[in-house]
Amino acid sequence: MKLYITTTSPYARLARIAVLEKGLADRVELVEAKTRTQASPYYTINPSGRVPCLVRDDGQIMEDSQLICAWLDTLDGKPRLMPEYRTGDWIYGRLEYHARSMLDGIAVWAREIRRPDNERSPGLTKHEIDRAVRMADFWEKEIGHPLMQGPINMAQMLLIAAVDMALHRGMGDLTSNRPKLAAWVQRVRQMPSVKATLPPGAS
Numbered sequence: 001m002k003l004y005i006t007t008t009s010p011y012a013r014l015a016r017i018a019v020l021e022k023g024l025a026d027r028v029e030l031v032e033a034k035t036r037t038q039a040s041p042y043y044t045i046n047p048s049g050r051v052p053c054l055v056r057d058d059g060q061i062m063e064d065s066q067l068i069c070a071w072l073d074t075l076d077g078k079p080r081l082m083p084e085y086r087t088g089d090w091i092y093g094r095l096e097y098h099a100r101s102m103l104d105g106i107a108v109w110a111r112e113i114r115r116p117d118n119e120r121s122p123g124l125t126k127h128e129i130d131r132a133v134r135m136a137d138f139w140e141k142e143i144g145h146p147l148m149q150g151p152i153n154m155a156q157m158l159l160i161a162a163v164d165m166a167l168h169r170g171m172g173d174l175t176s177n178r179p180k181l182a183a184w185v186q187r188v189r190q191m192p193s194v195k196a197t198l199p200p201g202a203s
Contacts (some may be wrong), residue, residue, distance in 0.1 A: 002126065004033040004042065004053040005066075009064040010103060010161040013197045015052040017062040017157050018069040018081060020193035028054075028072075069154060083147075084153045092147050092155065099158035102135040106162050110169045132166055136181060143184045160188045170203045 002021065005012035019028045034040040035049050046053040046063060054062045054071070061066035062068050073079040083092045109128035112120055139159065142148065148156060163185055166174050188194055 001028045001057055002055040003028050004031050004045065004055070005051050006033060006035055008199050009051050010107060010165045011050075012052040013161050013199075014154070014157050015054070015068045015072070017152075017193045018072045018198040021081065021152060022072055022076065024072060024075065034183060063066055066154075069157075080151065080153070081157070091145075092113070092153070095142065095145060096153075096155040096158065096202040098135070098138060098142070099155045099162065102132065102139075103158050103162035105131045105135070106165050106169075108172065109171060110165060113170070113187060127173060131172040132162075132171060133172060135162075136178055140181045143180050148184065152188070152193070156191050160185065160194055164189075164198070164202065168199055 003012075003015055005016060016030065019025060019030075033042040033046075033051050033053070035042065040049070043049055045055065046061060050063060050065060051189055052063075052065055052068055054068045056062065062071060066184060070079075073081040082096075083089070085093050105128045109125055109132070111124050112128070147153065148159075163174050163181075166172060175185050
């Protein structure tokens with residue numbers, strides 16, 4: 001299989017973490033995609049130009065980190081990254097989608113600050129910074145939940161990707177003055193799959 005990524009995409013990072021967590025490194029070839037480039041050969045593989053994109057052994061193409069991670073998680077018949085939404089078990093889904101919302105907002109901010117100064121929206125950038133701060137406060141209260149402290153799952157993967165993206169793209173350290181979140185981040189950053197997927201230049 002081939003997994004098309006960019007090393008700076010937090011969404012591709014989620015798929016890369018899933019590959020490592022599920023022991024699939026020998027079955028999945030990582031391929032650096034050329035995105036946001038006119039006439040990129042990658043567009044013939046994935047017309048949307050987004051990453052990650054998985055080309056399975058049967059030739060089927062899968063796009064979107066959520067779908068790819070869910071599929072990779074099932075290959076060994078022992079899915080564990082994305083707990084099922086059983087009746088009465090909606091707590092995990094609540095945590096996952098709070099984490100996804102945080103990452104999505106930071107990704108919008110990161111795209112906006114890459115634009116030329118005269119094309120940026122100060123209102124949009126402030127809105128996303130304010131959202132990230134509110135979400136960090138939320139996680140300071142929620143991070144002690146057993147689902148965020150146990151074996152890694154998609155909610156944890158999304159949250160570490162969000163916090164790291166904010167730090168490495170210049171939004172700031174969202175764990176500052178949030179000791180519980182800071183302790184969680186320090187622990188998760190020591191995981192081999194999280195270390196191995198850091199963006200270039202990050203440590």
